[in-house]
Amino acid sequence: MPPEENRQTPGDRVFQLAQSMVKLDPGQLARLRRMDPEGPGEGDFWRLAVQHDLRTDSKSLLFVRILALLTPKGDPDGHKMLHDRSKPLGAALFEAGYPETRLLNFLALPHAKRGEALERMARWLAAKGHNGVNCTDIARLLFSDDVSHSRRLAETYYRAKDKAQSQTDSNEDKAA
Secondary structure (H helix, E strand, O other): OOOOOOOOOHHHHHHHHHHHHOOOOHHHHHHHHHOOOOOOOOHHHHHHHHHHOOOOOHHHHHHHHHHHHHOOOOOOOOOOOOEOOOOOHHHHHHHOOOOHHHHHHHHHOOHHHHHHHHHHHHHHHHHHOOOOEOHHHHHHHHHOOOHHHHHHHHHHHHHHHHHHHHHHHHHHHHHO
């Protein structure tokens, strides 16, 4: 039997979900932001779950809630940016001024306690504004206990920090 050709990567699935989320109206997003991940879920969640073949456990409800928090507010617009594959979560956090100590505290958390902390990160990014973030990074940190995802978060945060410091040093050298 030939291999299945409709195989989607996790990144493809997250991209499609994010594309659907930016098209939701403000009321739908508000309901998803208030949704209790331990509860039965909102009708809007179930429509997305069926449309995108999502798991229907508490982590999936939390993931959709996190994406709703990160979705820019306002009317649906094709120009809203939620998911950007080229913007790792660590870099987005650094650019938004996320404190290094909070990042280190997150990295020290056991996997089972990461959901709430990821939601707090999303609230931080939403409050500070962002131009898209790699939502696949969030999914991997939430659904997988593979340490490589935590390492990627730290690496991309510190690469962004190092790049910013190098630019500052370069600008200071030019001014001197």
